[in-house]
Amino acid sequence: MTTTETVHDRIGTARDELTTGQLLAVFAFVAALTFVLLFLQEPLAHDSMHNFRHAVGVTCH
């Protein structure tokens, strides 16, 4: 490992270590969890997470 790494080096290392599918799976999981916790407006989910969303300060209702 070099001592003068750059962001490009890190991206290259990630590409070498993981397949595109694995990287996409990680980002899809993050996106799904973000959507459910912050933006899902389905009434049951919304009401269940009502206090959480108020406490986190995300837009609600």
Next chain:
Amino acid sequence: MLVDYLERGVLAGVIAGLAYGLYMALVANPLLGYMETVAEGGEHGDHASAGEHAHAAGEHAHEAGEHAHAVSEATTAAVSIGGGVLWGILLGGVFALAFYFLEPALPGRGRVKTYVLAGAGFLAVSLAPWLVLPPTTPGAEQAFDPTFRSALYAGMMAVGAVVAAGSIYGYRRVSARSRPIGVVTAAVPIVALVAITAVAAPTIVEIGAMPAELVAAFRGITVLSQAALWALVAGCFGWLQTRAGVRPAAERRDDLLTSP
């Protein structure tokens, strides 16, 4: 290496999430329950005028008393605590992914980098959106529909990320010559964001019948709890990195320079 970072980030997120879940259980749930009661009381006392106001303004008014809960209060409390834990895990995972890719570009040495990224995350995820959509309290009246507000919140997260990136970039460019000027340069995009939103952003959240002091206290505790969550994620992640023997590039370079 990315997987190692992600593993430590999720573990840091579990620790921070459990702490935040505890905060949800002991502080947020009881406080919001009390505020729902206050909102319902205020609404019953002033229902007609509040309703007329919302109707006249063409706004969507969420009023606690009108809101038919689809689930029991116990379910809301339990899921909200679970949501708090998941929120910590999500932030920990996202933090680790971002830290893995951005570590070489972050200013500072050692664990300072983790706190810089946590600050940037706090700005992007919470502070920037709150400049337009401040944390809402039960009984608050809000303009626009939820879909638009969600899009606005997401858009402000992107704006916050750009501002944080600009701030860090500015600091890195200037701090080599003068650290104080670097700090001032880093502050410019943040101050500009605050000034522009203060002048240009419409008032979206009206607090309704809730006492202003209670709203201020709720918003203060919301800001502090989110800041503490980010600090805990960064602190635990840094500790786990040190424990795993990961050393910052600057330290490795110093070793190479000083070793014979």
